Structures are given as structure tokens and as C-alpha cells.
């Protein structure tokens with residue numbers, strides 16, 4: 070693939086520890102040396118960045134880092150970052166129960182392929198200068214001792230599910246509308262190959278404003294995390310939602326491929342993530358690893374028929390996750406009726422999100438800004454209106470279905 074040899078020329082100063090900084094919150098992740106080079110524990114890195122590691126058959130692993138999905142095979146010096154294959158100078162390794170990534174992932178791959186991260190080689194610090202709501206880890210990072218167990222332990226410990234806060238029956242609902250990125254964080258830019266420039270933060274704000282308006286027209290209250298071109302800290306997005314006792318959280322984003330190649334430019338479509346509340350996320354993490362393997366086998370980028378049914382069955386007792394998934398499905402269905410891109414389905418975000426909040430939360434990737442056709446589509450005001458109106462309709466539908474269920478006396 071094009072442009073990837075640059076990797077091999079990257080000079081990497083390897084610290085003893087990696088400092089991960091997000092605003093005032095700092096986490097330290099140890100870096101270990103081997104005879105061939107420096108490595109970092111995949112689970113600790115992912116946890117520090119609000120992501121996860123899951124393993125799959127045949128020594129395959131999936132690591133989520135912010136919006137980026139890495140697929141890694143033990144012993145193979147290549148990784149897939151979203152849709153692009155990236156050569157590495159060292160392979161990922163397994164040491165006992167520990168899965169190790171070459172430090173090059175931190176120093177070169179993440180800064181290049183994952184949005185929202187900056188690696189300061191001098192300070193030896195990885196900064197989360199931006200990210201999106203689903204990565205919110207809360208203002209207090211967990212101490213390292215609380216990090217999830219190493220991948221592949223097979224543990225199935227399940228804490229009691231967190232009780233979701235019910236939507237307010239008989240009151241006006243409050244939907245928190247989050248426009249992704251903002252201010253110094255532009256989000257993604259596109260499209261690949263030139264043409265009118267698209268900057269994610271402006272599209273998300275435009276659509277979020279329209280969405281808030283449509284929701285208000287539909288009789289629910291809407292609160293925007295930002296209404297201008299400003300950067301709202303991650304933890305603040307969650308806090309805004311919590312402080313105002315939102316019932317639902319909807320975050321708007323524009324998708325991007327992991328590379329700037331012409332092949333990557335063809336990637337398009339829309340997808341909706343549902344976000345798990347952190348406590349239940351922790352409790353279900355290991356279980357989900359098993360489920361992830363099914364998706365892995367079928368190919369991460371293959372169209373998914375009903376990718377979540379097997380997960381949802383296991384989560385039936387967790388109404389919060391079910392609500393979030395219901396909302397995501399409703400939104401995805403709505404977009405399907407008019408969006409020119411293919412439906413990429415409902416996805417589960419395996420991130421610690423909105424810790425301490427008790428509301429269903431979804432993140433909508435309304436299209437690929439890297440795809441020239443979709444960039445043009447997303448830039449059109451009438452299209453933005455249609456997207457916003459559709460999401461609003463889905464939210465209102467969801468609320469009325471929820472009301473009907475709750476009003477039916479089953480709770």
C-alpha cells in the first residue's frame with residue numbers, strides 16, 4: 070500500500086513509561102523491553118485510551134483505540150488499522166497471558182492512523198487532545214490496578230448489571246445532542262482526492278443544530294453540548310449530559326477511512342453505535358470478547374446481518390444496553406430509507422462511555438467525509454436537514470415506543 074514505508078523510517082525514542090494525558094487526567098502505562106525492541110501491553114494501552122482488546126481464534130486480536138480499530142495477529146509484523154494494512158518493524162507478541170504490541174503502535178501508528186491522538190516524542194507522552202463522546206472515561210481515570218484483566222483469561226465474572234435510569238414517564242424528555250469535535254479539533258477532513266473541502270466539526274455542528282431544532286419541534290427538550298465552534302473536553306460532554314439529567318445522548322460524527330489511498334476513498338455508508346454505560350461495560354467486557362470472535366471470523370468489514378443479536382440475548386437483563394441498542398437500530402433504520410450510502414449496520418462501541426451517566430447513548434457516523442460523493446452529500450444543507458430530521462424522528466419514535474412499553478404497566 071502507498072505511503073506506508075514511511076513507517077520504517079520513523080525514529081522512536083522509547084520511554085520507560087508511556088504517559089497518556091487527557092486534559093488534567095494522566096495515566097502511566099509501563100513500556101517493556103525485549104531483545105528486539107520495546108513493547109507495551111495491549112490491554113493497558115487500550116484501557117488508558119478508552120478502548121478494548123478482544124481476542125479471536127488463530128491468534129487474532131482486535132484492539133479499539135478511539136475511533137480506530139486495529140486488527141493484529143500474533144507474530145505477524147503487519148496490522149490492519151481500519152481498512153489499511155500497516156507494516157510494522159516488529160510483530161505483536163504474546164507473553165503468557167499478556168498480549169504485547171510493539172511500541173511503534175504508540176509512536177507511529179496511532180498518531181498517523183487514529184484521530185484525536187498526538188504523540189509527543191520529546192515529552193514521551195501520548196495526548197488525547199480530542200476524542201468523541203464514546204471515549205469518555207470520566208474525569209477520574211481508574212488506577213492501573215483496576216484495569217481489566219489481560220486478554221484471553223477466559224474469566225466470565227459478571228457484576229450485577231447497573232440499573233438504567235428510566236426515561237421520565239409523563240415529563241418532557243431531554244435529549245443531549247453532541248456535535249462531534251470543535252474548535253482546535255477539526256475532526257476528520259476530506260475528501261480524498263481533492264474537491265470541496267469538508268471539515269467534520271462544521272458538518273457535525275450543522276447537523277446537530279438541525280437535530281436539536283427538529284427534536285424541539287417534536288416536543289422534547291434538546292440540549293447541545295456545543296453550539297459554536299468550540300472544543301468541549303471529553304469529560305465535559307459527559308458531564309453536561311449528566312448534570313442536566315438527559316434521557317438520551319446522541320453524538321453526531323463524520324466517518325473517515327484509515328488511509329488516504331484511492332481505494333480507501335471508496336469506503337462509504339452510515340453506521341450507528343450504541344454506547345454502553347461504563348459499569349455494565351466492565352462487567353460484560355469479557356463476555357463480549359467471546360462474542361467479538363464471531364464477528365472476527367465473519368470478517369470485520371463484511372456486511373453484518375444481525376451482528377448484535379447474540380450479544381443482546383446475553384444482555385437481556387441490562388435494560389440500559391437494550392435501550393441504547395433499540396435507539397441505535399431505530400436511527401439506523403431511519404437513515405436507510407434515504408441515505409445514498411450503504412447501511413453499515415448498528416455497531417456496539419466497546420468503550421467506557423459516560424461513566425456515571427444513566428442514559429441510553431448512541432453515536433451516529435452519518436457518512437464518510439473521505440468519500441468524494443459522500444463528502445458532497447454531507448455538505449449539502451438539504452441533505453443535512455434530511456439526516457437531522459430522520460434522526461429526530463427516530464428518537465421521537467423510540468421515545469413513544471418506550472412510553473408505550475412503560476405505560477403498558479410492565480414496569
Ligand SMILES: [Zn+2]
Pocket residue numbers: 201249250256257269322323
Ligand atoms: Zn468524529
